[in-house]
Amino acid sequence: MEFVDLDVESFYRVLAPRPTIIVTTVNPEGEVNAAPFSFTMPVSVNPPLIAVASVPRHHTYQNLEKTREMVVNIPSVDILKELWVTGEKFPQGVNEIEKAGLTAMDSDTVKPPWIKECLAHMECEIEFTRECGDHQLVVGRVKKVGVREDALKDGLLNAEEMKPILHLGGEDFIVGDHRKIVPK
Numbered sequence: 001m002e003f004v005d006l007d008v009e010s011f012y013r014v015l016a017p018r019p020t021i022i023v024t025t026v027n028p029e030g031e032v033n034a035a036p037f038s039f040t041m042p043v044s045v046n047p048p049l050i051a052v053a054s055v056p057r058h059h060t061y062q063n064l065e066k067t068r069e070m071v072v073n074i075p076s077v078d079i080l081k082e083l084w085v086t087g088e089k090f091p092q093g094v095n096e097i098e099k100a101g102l103t104a105m106d107s108d109t110v111k112p113p114w115i116k117e118c119l120a121h122m123e124c125e126i127e128f129t130r131e132c133g134d135h136q137l138v139v140g141r142v143k144k145v146g147v148r149e150d151a152l153k154d155g156l157l158n159a160e161e162m163k164p165i166l167h168l169g170g171e172d173f174i175v176g177d178h179r180k181i182v183p184k
């Protein structure tokens with residue numbers, strides 16, 4: 001098999017499919033924002049830290065830079081259409097949770113709400129942000145995690161039944177419903 005060179009700026013297209021999240025934030029007026037992100041990863045277990053990379057002009061980034069909180073919500077394929085709506089461009093202050101017909105739930109430790117239709121959510125305080133090329137790296141400290149009772153199996157996400165969404169690029173997604181265990 002021959003290998004071809006890929007434009008280096010497209011490297012992330014082969015670092016795929018990527019777990020896809022919906023980040024909820026509020027602006028200083030308390031108005032709610034929600035948007036999907038797939039540049040995300042865990043970066044520390046103790047303390048529990050999660051990273052998201054956001055284009056600086058996104059309302060998500062502008063909100064969390066000021067209010068220093070976010071909630072990371074884990075969607076399933078059941079709300080793929082709604083997730084797509086949260087990714088549309090709306091004016092600052094528009095609540096994408098409402099626009100998508102999703103349900104906002106009060107968080108315990110932060111102001112941004114979590115999304116009821118998602119499988120899990122992590123309430124986070126922003127630890128730091130750092131310019132990283134054309135994105136801003138956002139690292140949040142997880143203060144509280146809520147998981148749907150039926151979303152876990154043996155302590156792991158029951159992906160086969162819950163069908164998390166993984167982003168390939170653009171409008172293309174993979175449904176993560178196939179489990180493989182390392183052969184002995």
Ligand SMILES: Cc1cc2nc3c(=O)[nH]c(=O)nc-3n(C[C@H](O)[C@H](O)[C@H](O)COP(=O)(O)O)c2cc1C
Nearest residue numbers: 035036037038039053054055058059060087088167
């Ligand atoms: C599946 C998906 C993944 C995305 N991932 C990212 C990402 O990781 N970083 C980013 O800056 N924008 C990402 N976007 C784009 C933003 O979600 C989109 O521009 C959104 O309108 C930003 O909303 P906001 O201005 O309300 O924050 C993604 C969009 C989709 C649909």
